[in-house]
Amino acid sequence: MSTIKPPADPESNPRVKAVFDDIRATRKTDFINNLWRSLAFDPALLEKTWTEVKQVMATPSEFDPLTKELIYIAVSVANSCSYCVHSHTAAARAQGMTDAQHAELLAIISLAAKTNHLVTGLQVPVDVAFDAGASDHD
Amino acid sequence: MSTIKPPADPESNPRVKAVFDDIRATRKTDFINNLWRSLAFDPALLEKTWTEVKQVMATPSEFDPLTKELIYIAVSVANSCSYCVHSHTAAARAQGMTDAQHAELLAIISLAAKTNHLVTGLQVPVDVAFDAGASDHD
Amino acid sequence: MSTIKPPADPESNPRVKAVFDDIRATRKTDFINNLWRSLAFDPALLEKTWTEVKQVMATPSEFDPLTKELIYIAVSVANSCSYCVHSHTAAARAQGMTDAQHAELLAIISLAAKTNHLVTGLQVPVDVAFDAGASDHD
Amino acid sequence: MSTIKPPADPESNPRVKAVFDDIRATRKTDFINNLWRSLAFDPALLEKTWTEVKQVMATPSEFDPLTKELIYIAVSVANSCSYCVHSHTAAARAQGMTDAQHAELLAIISLAAKTNHLVTGLQVPVDVAFDAGASDHD
Amino acid sequence: MSTIKPPADPESNPRVKAVFDDIRATRKTDFINNLWRSLAFDPALLEKTWTEVKQVMATPSEFDPLTKELIYIAVSVANSCSYCVHSHTAAARAQGMTDAQHAELLAIISLAAKTNHLVTGLQVPVDVAFDAGASDHD
C-alpha cells in the first residue's frame, strides 16, 4: 500500500532519471528500491532527499560505512519504521554485517530501549557531571 | 526530581555495595551516576540491570566500545530519554569520541529520523528483495 | 489482521446503526471505513470515539478542514500509525490536498523530525524567552 | 516553563471553578495539580479533559483503580511524558502501590520495551494464530 | 517478511530445543510463536530473552498474570509494535480478558496517550508535590 501514486514510468522525467542514474552509479547496482520510486512523485523532494542521503551515508567520513548503517538501524527501530529497518539491515549486510554482529546489534538496541524506559519511569535526575555546556548557556 | 526516594546511604545494603563496587572496578572510577543510585531502591532490579549492562556494554565482543555507545545514543535520542542521552554521550566521550564524530553522529541520527518520517508518511511498501526470511515464514 | 473480532452484521445493533448513519450523513458518503467497523465490537467506545472525532474534526472551528487533516497526519506519522496515515491522507485529499501540498507536508514533517532528534541529541536548554508561563507557575 | 500563560486567578471564571470543585470533591483533596491549572487557559478544553479523565479513571469499572494507574504509567513512560509519569506514579502510590510493586511495574515496562525493539529489529511476521478478526475483514 | 533467516529446522540445535521445550512446558501448549522461531538464529540471544520473559511474566509475583499482560500491551501499543500488540493481546485473552475489559484497556491507553500529548504540548511544569526524591539527589 502507499499514500501516493508512484509514476508508472518515472525515468521519463529527466530529473528523476538523473537521480536514479546517480543511485545506480553510487551503489554500483541496477536495483532502485521503492523509497526512490515513491519519491519520484515529486522530483524536487527526490533530489533533495537523495543528495542528503548520499552526502551523509555514501561519502568517506569519520565513521566507516557499516557503523553508519548500525546507527541508522538503531534509530529506525526506535522510530518503528518497518521499511527503514528492512532497507538498512539489507544495506548493513551488503557492508559485511555477520549474523553474530546482527545479534549483538539487536542486543544493544533492545538493552538501550529497556534502560530508556527504566530511566523515564524513575525520572532519574541528570548528573551534573554529564553537563558539557553548563557554564556557557544561560 | 524522581518518582522514587533513593536510599540516603545505599551502600549500607551489602547487595547494593557489591554492585557499586563492581561498577567502580569495571569502569575504573569512583563515580557512581544517579541511575544506579536510583535503582538502589530495589536491590534485585539494580543487580539485574547492572549485570545486563555490564555483559552487553563492558565485555569484549563483535563491536568496539565506542561503536556500542554510538548505537546506544541513537536509540536514546529516538526514545527521547534525556538522562540516557547525557550519560551515554559522556560515555562515548570517555571512549574517545571527538567533536567531529559527535557532529557526524548527530547528522546520521537526524537524517535517519527524517527518512523514517518520510517513509512512514509515504507508506512505502517493503521491497521483496529486502526479505531475508520469506521462504521460511509464510 | 486485527486484535478483535468485528461483528459480522454490526448494524443489527441499533446503537451501532445510529453511529454509522451519522457517519454517512456527516461525511455524505456510504463508505464506513474499518476503524468504525472494528470499534463496533464495543458500542459505547464506538459512540464516544465518533462523538469526539465529529466534534473536533467535522465542526466549523478556528481552522479549515484541510489544516486539521494536515495536523492529524503529522501526529499520525510521528506516532507511526500506518492505518491513521492512510485514512487521514485520504481525508486530506478529499479536502483538496494536491500532490504539491502533499510533498510539502512531508518535507515539513520530516524536517521537524530531523531537528527534533538533533535538539534531543544536543540537549539544547530551553531559552528563557520561550517561557510563556514563568511568572505564574513556580 | 510552559507554552501557555495560566490564569493568575483561575477560579474567578465560574466554569473553571466548577471543574476545580469537582476535582476536589472527586479526589477528596484540596490539591489541584498543574495540569488543571494550565488547562484553565481554555475552559472548554479543561471541561472536556476533566470529564473524560473522571469518567475513565474515577468511575467504578472492569479494573480496580490501581490497575488503571499502572496502565496509565506504562503508556506515559513509553510516550516519554515526564509530567505524566510523575503525576500517575503519585496517583498509583495514593492507591496503595508499594515499592516492590513499583519495581515490578518498571521491570515489566522495561522488558516490554526491550522485546518491542527486538521484534521490530527482527521484523517478526505476525502468527496467523494471533489474528482475532481474519474472517471478518478482508 | 523478516530481517533474518530463521533456521529451517531450529530444534536440531540442542540449545534451541531446550528453550522450545521449556516454552512448551511453561505455557502448557505445543505452539511456539514466531518470535522464538526468529530468535533461534542466535541461540544465546534466544536463551537470554526467554529466561528474562519467563522470570518476569511467568513467575508468581506482586501482580497477577492478566495485570502483567495489560501493562505489556500498553507499552507495546505506545511503542507501535504490531507483533507485540497481537501476541500479548492473545496472551491476555488466554488469561481471561473479556471483550469489556479489552474495550476498557483501549479506553485507558488512548486517554493516556491523549493527555500525554496535551501535557507535552502545554509543557506543564511538574508539581513539587510529585517529587519523591528531591531531598536525596543533587
Added chain:
Amino acid sequence: MSTIKPPADPESNPRVKAVFDDIRATRKTDFINNLWRSLAFDPALLEKTWTEVKQVMATPSEFDPLTKELIYIAVSVANSCSYCVHSHTAAARAQGMTDAQHAELLAIISLAAKTNHLVTGLQVPVDVAFDAGASDHD
C-alpha cells in the same frame, strides 16, 4: 544542560557569523535562540541545518507560515521534544496564533494521539480504498 560545549564567542568564526547574520535578517530580530548557538560547535552542521530550515519554513510555498508552524508543533509534541515544542509555539504566536487556535491545535493533536493508540491497539486493517498506489507497486 547540554551534551556539547557551545563556543563562548561563536561569531568570531566567520562561517558562524554568516549564518547568524542570515538568521537575524530572515527573521528580522536580533534574537538568536539556543539551537543555533549550540549548533555553532560544528559550523558545517549549523550551515546545513539553517539552510534547510530557511528553505522549508521561511520561503513562500503552498502553505502559509502559521500552518507550517502548526504542523511542526504537532510532530514535535508527538516526538516529545520539549525544546522544539517551546520554540515552535513561540514561532506560531509570532505568526499570530491566538489562544483559541492554540487550544484547538492541542485538541487536534491529542485526539490524533488518542485514535493512533486506539487503532494500534485494535490493529485495524487498512481499507483497500485508502491505497493510492496499489496498481503501481507490487
